[in-house]
Amino acid sequence: MRAYVGITDSDWYNLLRNQPSLDEVNFWRPKDLREFKALNPGELFLFKLHSPNNYIVGGGFYAHFALLPISLAWESFGISNGAITLQQLRNRVIKFRDPHVDYRTDFKIGCILLEQPFFLPRERWIPVPDWGPSTQQGRIYDMLVEPGRSLWFQLQSKITLVQMVSEDSPSYGQPALNLPRLGQGTFRVMVTEAYNWRCSITKERTLPALDAAHIKPYSENGMHAVNNGVLLRRDLHALFDKGYVTITPSFKLEVSRRIREEYENGRDYYGFHGMTMTLPIKYTDYPSSEYLEWHNINVYRG
Secondary structure: OEEEEEEEOHHHHHHHHOOOOOOEEEEEEOOOOOOOOOOOOOOEEEEEEOOOOOEEEEEEEEEEEEEEEHHHHHHHHHHHHOOOOHHHHHHHHHOOOOOOOOOOOOOEEEEEEEEEEEEOOHHHOEEOOOOOOOOOOEEEEEOOOOOHHHHHHHHHHHOOOHHHEOOOOOOOOOEOOOOOOOOHHHHHHHHHHHOOOOOOOOOOOOHHHEEEEEOOOHHHOOOOOHHHEEEEEHHHHHHHHHOOEEEOOOOEEEEOOHHHHHHOOOHHHHOOOOOEOOOOOOHHHOOOHHHHHHHHHHOOOO
């Protein structure tokens, strides 16, 4: 297992460490839009403040990297971006970028999405081992060999990280990869990407009109998992949640007769009846037949 130590500023850190019960954060990169490949999902991403504060002050479990329009980053994560408003987020990004660019546009930022974040109190900050002044962005540590191994044991002594320890490891307490539980924002981003930024039924691509819909709601113990999600145009999402439409395990859309009976309308929606949805590229992202059957039986008003 590896860990990556990334540099952040005190404004981002101080705002987030004072938020109660965060389940995810967006560690955004204002200028570097290259894909983040340093970690696998489930490995540790640790926070270090700018010099001279060469200490690890918190971290989280890496889930996903996405290049997102700043509006989607804000809609998905809100204050978990480390900013109070969208305008404040824009201003912080602009500070690090070319001031001559028209930032009224929906420009993109690199988003490193982290789950189950933790923040260390000042007395528990950990000195970063072997941190050189030439390190500008971050550094990878192998947690099985020095100096990463010592860093691992320091983390264990400073904070309870149940997710980091596996009883199936060769030696209990050794670093072990454990895929993180996704938060709502990361779920939205990953479902949007899985469907190539298009409604799975209408192929609509206007981002503000699209929603990542849960098949089995989180309130009903549905997971924030890509295979429990489908990208829908917002009006179809509303109908899906209310049970006026469903998707069968054979991936076909069904439209309930209740729309006509209750609203004396629905002609536009009945045109989609029987249509096969557009599926994600990856088979592992396909909607789960178990979740679809649950929706057919428990939500659909056929």
